[in-house]
Amino acid sequence: MQEVQSPTVFHLALPNHGQTLTDDQFQALRQRGFSVCVFDDFAPLSDALERRDATNRGWPGLLCLTGTLNGLTALTMRLRMSYPRLGILLLSDWSESALLQALQSGADSLLPISATPELLGCYAYSMFRRQLPVTMVANKRPTDLWRLEQNGWALCSPAGKRFSLTSAERSFFDCLLRHPERQATHAQLLQAIDERGCLAPDNTPASQHSYSMAEVNRLGVLVSRLRRKFERDATDLPIRSIHNWGYMFSAECEIGSQRQQ
Structure with a gap:
């Protein structure tokens, strides 16, 4: 068997369960640059995971398991204890209760066995992006700051890359x-x-206005587009989501000549 290399997606179908990934699902993973074992x-x-765990300090890899849920959760608990990262x-029959059972067993997620190749490929890439090791920089220089420039119409990274902002992005930052x-x-x-500068009908301050889920999702779309804009230039945008609350900018930044710490 060939030696696995990063980034790698491992696949195991539980025997006698008649469920496995399709050729199209495998191809979607390979098209995103993954090696599939x-x-x-x-x-x-287990032997491949042991070799990888001993020699690889990069991405820990993604394991896709297919089969019946009861068999998968038992195997997942065993694997999670040995390979925490x-x-x-x-991939099995999907329901909300099945997802809960999968998460409680130690899995990162559960997708339906019929998941489209695009969904599987996007999920694998999302795992790859989130699990890459973070390089810590000691004694960060005071000049290594983000800067909001040109009256808010451009955001400049510590590496000196300048990104033009739309009016909505400018207002967001x-x-x-x-x-x-x-x-x-x-x-x-x-x-x-919001271009309307909206207030609730009873003149309640907008900061206390209850926005609909559709409006919150609209905000999420804006943030996703921002991340993709910066990723295209190999820049990690330090925006972090605070669950069910809002967002934060997790780095120091200057607005014009004003430093925000």
Whole structure:
């Protein structure tokens, strides 16, 4: 068997369960630059994981398991104890209760066995992006800051890369960076990018207005587009989502000549 190399997706189908990834699903993974290693038994998979764990300090890899849920959860608990950093994705019959069972067993997620190749490929890439090791920089120089320039129409990275902003993106960053700790709620950010400068009908301040899930999703789309814009130039945008609350900018930044810490 060939030696696995990063980034790698491992696949094991539980025997006698009649479920496995399709050729199109495998191809979607390969098209995104992953090496795919397929196993038909647990023993050689375990050997490959042991070799990888001993020699690889990069991405820990993603393991896709297919089969019936009860068999998969038992195997997942065993694997999670031995390989705490390994990404584990189960593909089986999907329901909310099945997803809960999968997460409780130690899996990262559960997709339906009928998941489209595009969905599987996007999930694998998302795991790869989130699990890459972070390089810590000691004694960061005071000049290694992000800067909001040109009256808010451009964001400059510490490496000197300058990104032009749309009007909505400009309003988003201006709101986020001017709030304490560079954190703002969904409502505050939505108010900032809303062209109407909306207030609730009873003149309740917009910061207290209850926005719909569709409006919060609209904000999420804006953030996703921002991340892709910066990723295209090999730059990690330090925007972090605060679950069910808002967003934060997790790096120091200057607004013009004003430093935000």
